[in-house]
Amino acid sequence: MSRILMVTAEATPFAKAGGLADVLGTLPAALVGRGEEVGVVLPRYSSARISSSQRIWNEMPLAVGPHAFVVAIDQVIIHGVRYFFVDCPPLYDRPGLYNEDGVDYPDNHIRFALLNQAALGVARNIFRTDIFHAHDWHAGLLAPYLRANFALDPTFFGAKCVLTIHNLGYQGNFPASTLTELGIDRALFHPEGLEFFGRVSFLKAGIVWSDAVNTVSPNYAREIQTPEYGFGFDGLLRTHAYKLSGILNGVDYREWNPETDRHLVARYSASNLSGKRDSKLALLEELALPIDSRRPLFGIVSRLVRQKGLDLVAAIAQRLAGQDMALAILGSGEPDLEDMFRSIASARPDKFAVRIGYDNAVAHRIEAGADMFLMPSRYEPCGLNQIYSLRYGTVPVVRATGGLDDTVDEETGFKFREFSPDALYAAIGEALTAWQDREAWEARMRRGMVKDFSWEVSAARYQELYRSL
Structure with a gap:
């Protein structure tokens, strides 16, 4: 000792x-x-x-x-x-x-x-x-x-x-x-x-x-x-x-675990995913997004800063609005990015929901209710949210850098290497295509949920x- x-x-x-x-x-x-x-x-x-x-x-x-x-x-x-x-x-x-x-x-x-x-x-x-x-x-x-x-x-x-x-x-x-x-x-x-x-x-x-x-x-x-x-x-x-x-x-699985999470309307596990659908519907209602369980929902919980690649997300927002998807964002950071995301949500409230600030309970509900999680970081020493996402069956779409590259693989998520709006958009497109095969998608979710990144x-x-x- x-x-x-x-x-x-x-x-x-x-x-x-x-x-x-x-x-x-x-x-x-x-x-x-x-x-x-x-x-x-x-x-x-x-x-x-x-x-x-x-x-x-x-x-x-x-x-x-x-x-x-x-x-x-x-x-x-x-x-x-x-x-x-x-x-x-x-x-x-x-x-x-x-x-x-x-x-x-x-x-x-x-x-x-x-x-x-x-x-x-x-x-x-x-x-x-x-x-x-x-x-x-x-x-x-x-x-x-x-x-x-x-x-x-x-x-x-x-x-x-x-x-x-x-x-x-x-x-x-x-x-x-x-x-x-x-x-x-x-x-x-x-x-x-x-x-x-x-x-x-x-x-x-x-x-x-x-x-x-x-x-x-x-x-x-x-x-x-x-x-x-x-x-x-x-x-x-x-x-x-x-x-x-x-x-x-x-990560602390006592705090981040869909089987025990006190912030969720319904708990779930890799063997019983029914509560994830309930969590998604509740989140859509909470964020005033159209209630449609079939439309994929992406989540972001992050500091709204360029290091986290949020400028890439802003750059492709118009193209994302043309896709059959929605995006929920929680975070605060650089004032120009905060203003940009407010503007994006105001223009297309049917596609984008933005909460400026941090709310731990909402962060948990986004992890549980989203289908996919975006982390397009410029650099990322480790990252925690992609690990939370794996446990919650929320498939991560990440840039292959730092700890994101160490924790997400092709069996559990989607990665892109070039730090550019086009590369991010292509990775999102790949995820949206994969979403259509529901059986394969649920298998991908379960593979991520059983990964062990405990302390x-x-x-x-x-x-x-x-x-x-």
Whole structure:
């Protein structure tokens, strides 16, 4: 058994901005279930949903360069996982996690450097750690702090560092002038260290100084070593390829399972699909679309951003309106895409239903009620909705990139490779043709529904990674 301390900016059910939170809300418990002892360190944001907690450390003095802080540590235990909240109101008592009104907080480098220092404080005083597991750029300074600032501290002798990259597009790059503020030795600021085109890069620091680096799917680990997907880090990642791997994210089937889903009007399974038709009819009524079970219904639950390929969907909307199909969209994101989809739905309410925002119950009902699910991402480190869709018998139509390519095959869905409106439209056309053969279609649904992408499988892979260090 190892003592693993994870460091993250977000985790469900406490604070969430994206898929990172889902991973940190489920992977730790899966590891505990496999015999590991796991703690998670994250900020105590003023917006965090914490029903009850125990203060286990009142005053922990910490420093980030010349900045001195005194923090408290609160604890919540869920499914055997010890969540340690760093309470520092000057840095975390704000409306947003990272920004307000789309503008990043100017002291984010201090906010998350402190998180790394707090994790080391927790490891020294509360939770003696064998393996530090850092997640994304927010925890990128943990490894260099550990190696440079605490190299002679016996508390950390033998401790190893793992960095998981959930999305390489977010790197935590800050001006070189922040070096002194961060308490980082200028000797580390060079192209083989944490310098990235004259800036300090938290994520690069984590890649360079961690003992192992992984991404959230095997295919994404390969893709980010190419200029197309590397965001300027491809050369660095090729240099460190010897310690780079990909472990597919799991999903929580306690939450995403049509046999037990409390949000559905009717539950169903691979052996009895009758409830899926009921779910479709209920969804069509809820979204004010024409009630026709024979017309295929596509679903999208996504951030409405170009990374997710929603600009491709907008580009072919007029052609889709000419097909015998309907499309339900739930999400929010870039204002121009939000406005475009509102306009599309307003022009053809018989074909398109658009809900701007996020509603978890509606997301579940789209997964259950849709016949097919669209994910035409420009890049996708892992993706979760295509995995939910497989379990719900909602056939995914995806771009063959990252985790989408790892989880969807020709037996369970439809894939296209070229990132273009025409390629997406052709894949949708292929799916619509296949829809006509109802017996073959239901067989395809059932093949997807029995796939196992649980955290139990992924947690075992993480244990293998930990033991290899």
